[in-house]
Structure formats: C-alpha cells, structure tokens
Amino acid sequence: MEQQMPAIKAIALSVGGTPDPLIKSIEHHRPEFVCFLASQGTNHVTIKVRDLLGSRAGDIRFATELVDDENDLLECHRKAEKAIARIQTDGYAKDQVVVDYTGGTKNMSVALALAAIEKGYLFSYVGGSRRSKDGVGVVESGHEQIHTHVNPWDFMAVREKRQAAQFFNSCQFKACRDVLARLAENASTRKSVFRKLALVADAFHNWDLFRHIDARELCRKARLEELAEDHESWIARFAVNCLAMLPVLEKIIFSSAKGKKPSLELALDLYANAERRFAEGKVDDAVLRLYRLVEMLAQLQLLAGHGIDVSDVRPEQLPEALRDEYLAQYRNQRTGLVQLPQTPSFRLLRELGDPLGKAFATDAGRFKDVQKARNDSYLAHGFLSSKEATYEKLRDFVVDLGALKTASAPQFPRME
Template sequence: AKASVHRRSSYIQYNPEHYHCQLYCARINNYAAVVDFTGGTKVMSAALALVARRWKCTFAYVGGRERNKNGVGVVVSGREQQFSHFNPWDVLGYQAVEDAVAVFNHGGYAAAAALLDGAVKNAGQPALKRELATLKAVVDAYAAWDCFDHDKAKRHFDDALKNRNDLAAIFPHETRSLVARLERHRDRAMQLASANEPTAAWVEDLVRNARRRAAEGRFDDAVARLYRAFEALAQVRLREKHGVSDTKAVLLSQLPDTLRTEWANRGRDNRCFMLGLQDAWRVLKGCNDALGRKFFELGLADEPGSPLVARNQSILAHGFQPVGEPVYSRLHEKLLCLVSLEATDPHDWRLPVP
C-alpha cells in the first residue's frame, strides 16, 4: 500500500524566530494527501487506513476493466480505472460528534470544541461542515458560560439556534427538547450578561459553577466560587433590604448603631467604608436581619472553626495548603442553608447521545 502526497506549493517564508511553527503550518496548508491503497494486501491497506484516519485526505483505488491471467492477474496497461475517491472525514465527522459529546458531557468543554474544530476543517461535504459548526457553536456557548462570559455565551447560543435544522440532523430524536433547552439557557445567559451588580441569579450561577469545579476534583476553584457567592449574597441582601447599594462605599450613617461607634475610626477621610465578606455579614446582623443572624448561627463568622477561614488558608487565597473535598462540602451545605437553591442542578448542560 502506498500514500502519495501531491504538493500544491513549496514556498515557505523563512522567519528565524518562528521557523518551526511556520514549517508545520506550511505542511498543513500547502499539501493535499491522497491515500492510494492500490496493490496493498488486506493488512497493509487496513493499516494505512488507520494511520490516515486523522488526515484531511482522499482515498483512491485504481483497478481496471481488464486483467490478464483470465481476469485474476494485474490490470492490463491502458485499461486502468479509478473506482473510489472520497474524504474519510465525511464519514468520520459523525464519529467526531460522538467523541465531542462524550467529552462535553464530562465537563471537557474546551476539549470538545477542539475536537469539533478539527472535524469542521477536515470534513468535505458542506452539509456535514455546517452541522459540525452548529454543534461547535453549542459547545462554545457553554464553554463561554462556564468562564462567566455570559454575553459571548448568548451570541453562540444565537448562532446555534439560527441553524436548528442542523441540530435536528445530529439529534433527530431530541431536537425539540434540545432546542427548547438552548432557548432557555440563551435567555438565562442574556439575563446574567445584563446584570451590572450582584443578583440572586448571579449567586445561583456561581454555585452551579462551583459544583462543576468540584465534579472535576478542583476544590480550590470550587471553594473560591462559593466564597464569592457568600459575599455576593450579602451584597444582594444589603441592597434589597437595607438600601446599601454599593459595599465599596458605605457611609457611616448607613451602618447600624451597634457598629457606628466601633467602626468610627475605620472609615476613610470621607467616612466611607469598604465592606468585605465578614464585614458585610456583620452589618446584616447589626441590622437584625434574619439572614445575617443565620450566618453567625451556622458558624461562618471569622473564627477558627469556620470553613471560610479554611478557605483563607488555601493556596488560592493567603495560604499554601490546597483545599479538599471536606471544606467544599461544608461550605456548600451551609450556603444552601442561606439561599434557596436545589441541591442538584435542574438545568442540565449535558447533550443527548447522538
């Protein structure tokens, strides 16, 4: 078996700084591979097909209309005929869909996007290219959402929904429910993108993101998100119930009486206070807020036994020790005592099996 490579262009612009990178790119862009398994044994042809399955190439086989030795010998010269000529990615593209969905459903959003990106580039059929690109838009939407880029996520959802017929080709039995879910998630991403201050939806998004990090075993990242959720929850409560719109600039007159004297010398020159997480919850407690009292009852105040203190000693905060699953679980459990949120995610991101 043999593989012949037909060169379209041999020009490489030399740049000492990026020579190897340019050489690699030139090999991809300036060469087209034709995999010709004419004359190969069955084992040789199978091996060549396995090697070439990752290439953007065409398969070709040259047979003939007439052979010597009563039709069982070699092709008579001048009677050759090409019997097949196709791009294997027009078939393997659908395998890429299955692989990408499997990776995506295990939280590998960037990896799934990379798989689909390669499949889009290698596919030859326009319809298949479009279907793969539409699925990649779905994956890119969730990848952006997972990075808190809600505006970008909304744009990718729009791109995917404009080509919903392509989703029907990939998920013929789940099209209606999938499109409805994508529309709901597009609207949710749009709501989150429009918020310029902490909201209840924003707190919920942080918690769900933390759960995804915990599912990956990235407990330091998960706890960092829960910490921000505790802080954001206090900010939402102060704004909605007590008229404190900005915890970065709180006036002395906005503080409860129990804290005005204690903090009188803490304010800046214009008597403004910047409230961190613990201070924000102290203000809520001082305002006799039920949520603020519960925060202290749960043992979350700045004391040695608080899981929030354990977070402060993590390698992503002020210490050098990684956070483990026990700290995450304690924080997650206590946060659910403060905010109305289901323990499991009702809005599943997982894609149906194609």
C-alpha cells in the first residue's frame, strides 16, 4: 500500500510570458516557499503573479533567480542551480518539493529539470484542454490542468545504475551499496527496490569478509524473491542469480559449523576470495589468502580423514616416529594443548600415509620458494610487494596438491 504523499512545502517554477500557469501551480500545490526562475524579460510576470494572488498568497515567501541570457543553456543552468540551492538551504525534504518546468524558454525548462533531477524532487507541468493557435499555442486561461509526475530519477539515473554495477562487478561492494543507498534516497516510487539492492550489495560485502552468517541475514532482509519478479529485467536477472548463491552460502555455514572448523566448502570459498583479490590487483592480499588455504587444506584433511584437530592433537593420535618431537615442540605451555602449524601438519599427513602429505612433500621445494617470497612481502615480514608470478606459482601449487576442484569454487553473480 502506497503511503500518502507529504504536503508540498516548496516549489521552483520556470517563468514564461503569462502568469496563469504559475498561479494555477501555486494554488494547486499551496507551498510555503516559491522560487521563480525568470529572465530579464519575464521578471515582471513574477510581480504580476503576486499581485493577482493577492490575499490568496497568504504567508507564502517568494524569491526570484534572474537569468541574464535565456538563450544560453549554461547560464540558465547556473541560475537554476541557485534556485534549487535556495530550496535546499531551507531544509525541505525531497518529497516536499515540486519543480514546475512549464514556463520560460526551452533552455530555462531544460536547465531547471537538469538542476533538480538528481535531488529526488517531484516534477509538475501545467497543460490544458484548450490551446490558442488551433491547439498548438499556449494553454488558454481557465483551461489549465496540473500534471504531477514522479521524479524521473526513478526511471533514469542511468549513470548511477551503471556505476553501481561497475562497483559490484569489481568487488567494491561497499561502494556499490553506497551508490544504491543514494538512489533509494533520491527515488520517490522505487525506494524499496534500491534499498533491497543496497542490502544485497552489503550481503556480498560481508561474504567477501568471510562474515557468512551476516551475509545470509542481509540476503534474507533483501527479499530476493521479490526482486526476482521486478519489471526491470536487469534487477530480476541479478536477483535470480543471487538466489542461486544462497544454497552455496548455507553449505559454507553448515559445513564449517558457522566458521568454527575447516571444511571443503570453506576452502573453496577462500580460494574464490583469493582469486577476487588477485583480479583486483591486490596481489599481497591474494597471496596471503592462498597461503592460509594451504594450511587449511592440511587441517581439513587431518580432521576429515583422520579425526585429528590440529588445535588439540591427542598424543595417541601421533605416530611414534613423531610423537616425542611433536609433544616437545608443539605443546602450548599455557594451555597444555598440542597445536600444529602448517608444515608440521603436512609432515604428520605424510607420516600417516595420506596422499596430500605425500603430494606436499614431493613439491616442498617449490612451496619453499613461494613461502620465501610471501615472507618478504609487506603484509608478512619484509619490505617487498608480491609479484603476480608469486601468486600464480602458489595457485599452481594449490591446484597440483589435488585436494580441491577449483572449478567448483563459488562465483559471485554479476550486476549487468
């Protein structure tokens, strides 16, 4: 159910050669503030409007912005912006303002519309059932009709929609959310749609930060099922693709016990995250994610294949060949727990005869080269920026371990 529109408090009008449409618009909307956009040749019309309104004007405040050259579009636009700024200064809400572009030259009407279109105001035009000059001239006095339109921003905003899509598709989800939030603020009839899209962008922002539970809740609030039925095909298509991602998100949350243990789905998500960082050109971030993934693969295989939790290894789970060494080196002095880092985890896998441990040992030299490059980076221990080749070598190493089918990594939808 549509909410009743608030009372109009301010109106901006372009001024032509006759006062009748101006009076009709003012009497119809009954604002408390009127700002005229007039030329030097039509300023007298604004005075006549006030005279003709007389006592009917009540407490209306009037202001006028004068255009020096009504045939200069840039000059008209500068003065139109000043007229709109007068309204903004008084702090009126977007849905309390009407822009009437009926009068004035075409340049003045276009300028006023351009100055106001991104503000979220309503638009109004005074037409009529009878016109002079056999129906092609001005509306005859007494036959004026008000046509109030929703803000064209709802249907246009092409630049902003394109910008939102570019941000989303380049993984700048927070920036995308902010653009969509502004669209919702400026829109009059599509507010809920843009708010829902902003929630979706925020959901993927959280997913990208591994906040999977928050992402799921934001998707729920976005009501993707409703967006999937939107009349704008790009919105519906995007929502359908997002809906297809929800089972993937659920599997990540469930399989990892809400992010508390390693899982295949979580590992694939981490791989996809690394790929997104690399695509953004954030090589150091991408390398760190793959480095963590290598460790997670060992943790996952030990837990799933052997029931060993690397954060709390029981002595009897260790082969005799490693037991004394591991108990001496990896027992936490504060908690007493045996906790294994990356390389000892793979060594344990190899000793247990696990294929993943054997694959790691076979390629250990290649991994050490990548490990050194990672340790030399700014985000680890050094002062160098990781090169693209470092990431690519580490990615090849991960693939060659054979523990992941990287083609199954989740792919975020695109906003077209």
